[in-house]
Amino acid sequence: MNQSRNNQLAKAQTTYRERLKGRGYRRIQEWVPEQTFVQLRELCRDTGLSQRELIEEMIRAATERKFSKNGAGHE
Incomplete structure (x- = not known):
């Protein structure tokens, strides 16, 4: 793979990670x-x-079982 393609892939990966982090x-x-x-x-x-x-x-x-077991969060 040439350097230009590597840079393109790295930029795409960075953009993808930033988009997820922003969400x-x-x-x-x-x-x-x-x-x-x-x-x-x-x-x-x-x-x-x-x-x-x-x-x-x-x-x-696991969170629901924890709250159910302890009685917290449920009436």
Whole structure:
């Protein structure tokens, strides 16, 4: 790939990241055990969700269970 194409791709990636950040998104990058990664990939495949969507759903579900378990946030 030539330098011009590399610069073009880098600029596109920067624009994409800035657009997401402007929409309130933050980047998460973590190291996980291989088995956890495989399970995440399988869950995504089985549910048809992206990794981001699945993580959002898991956090939402865990938060709801926490509030339900503690009785907070529910009447």
